[in-house]
Amino acid sequence: MPTKIQIQNLRKVYDTPERKVHALENVNIDIQDGEFICLVGLSGCGKTTLLNILAGFVEITHGDVYMDGKPITEDYDKGVVFQEYALFPWLTAVQNVEYGMKIRNVPPDERKRIAMEFLRLVRLEEFADLFPHSLSGGMRQRVAVARALAFDPQVLLMDEPFGALDAQTREELQDLTVDVWQKTKKTVIYVTHNLAEAVFLGNRVVVFIPNPGRIREILTIDFPRPRDALAPEFIKTQRRINELIRDWK
Ligand SMILES: Nc1ncnc2c1ncn2[C@@H]1O[C@H](COP(=O)(O)OP(=O)(O)OP(=O)(O)O)[C@@H](O)[C@H]1O
Ligand SMILES: [Mg+2]
Structure with missing residues (x-):
């Protein structure tokens, strides 16, 4: 599959009146066309910032982001779904x-x-x-x-889209999301705090750690679909991601 999005040596520093906030450092990911990528990590590790950069909404401090081989701009066709989307x-x-x-x-x-x-x-x-x-x-x-x-x-950017919903509704929408993704073959970049959701949805899960936000590890999830969230391997992967998020100091 061709590379859809290339993120190279990405750094983002927000320059606020009070101080500089180092949101992302040395982020590198190649996202394939049609891939489903989940971003996880503690609050403040730069997930939303990365999504906003991928949408072309937020300026890059250093590094490069390419869409189909060209530097990313705001004016490409993307679908954006945020939490409690108005x-x-x-x-x-x-x-x-x-x-x-x-x-x-x-x-x-x-x-x-x-x-x-x-x-x-x-x-x-x-x-x-x-x-x-x-x-x-x-x-x-x-x-x-x-x-x-x-x-x-071309690309669907989703930031905790189902975070505010009850567990049953969220599961229903996860199934629906997989269904839609399989039918439409979109490249999906999906932010979630819910590790079961990440393992259920993603082809790969990118684990971020904060201060500054950076990638700890990228895991490939190759369980066949439909996935069984109660399978031992599934739970083991979820536990491993949890450790990666928490034990990094
Ligand atoms: N517009 C902004 N101006 C200044 N600092 C910002 C801005 N947006 C985000 N930040 C800072 O950048 C860092 C990363 O924020 P971001 O919202 O990307 O994190 P996140 O991983 O999405 O967190 P959460 O899981 O809580 O949504 C934080 O330290 C935050 O304070
Ligand atoms: Mg966020």
Whole structure:
């Protein structure tokens, strides 16, 4: 598989009025096209910063990030799903999914058709005409996923997208995420605190440690899918990642 994203010697220092915050140091990762990469690590180790850099939202202090061999910019097609992603409350579910296409002047019939297709993918076609306040938290996150996918982005950037949800809903959305990923073949970069989630979803799990945020280890997860979160090997891997995160001093 070709390399989709190359991260080389990346450093990020935020220059705040009070002091400089060293968020990322010497980060190197090659992400293959169609790969599902999970980022884990303690709070403050730079996961969101890296996602924002990959979105082109945050400037690089040092090093290089390439997308398809070219330096990354903000204007490539990406889908972004953050924790408690704000849907537009004045738009229905389907209008929320249509929004990006509307901005880009996709004709109304066409964008409605595409939006319904993605609502179907996240199993919400019956709820297309409801406003966000009438949907549950899990349903809103599914709308956010549909919205992120509707423009057929090359890359999907997800930052603890299901973190605020109860365990059952989160598991349901994990299954859905794998399903969508297998159907759409997107490159997915997924931040989570939940190690079981990382081992369930990822082809690789990148373990970060803080001060400054840097990579401790990159683990390849090659358990066949669908994965069994109760299998001994699965739990062993989860435990190993937990140790990598915690015992690094
Ligand atoms: N806009 C900003 N200005 C200054 N410092 C920032 C900014 N954003 C993040 N930081 C700092 O960079 C470091 C990494 O933050 P980041 O949000 O990337 O961590 P994280 O791994 O996503 O943490 P969490 O798991 O809590 O979400 C922290 O020390 C934080 O204070
Ligand atoms: Mg974060």
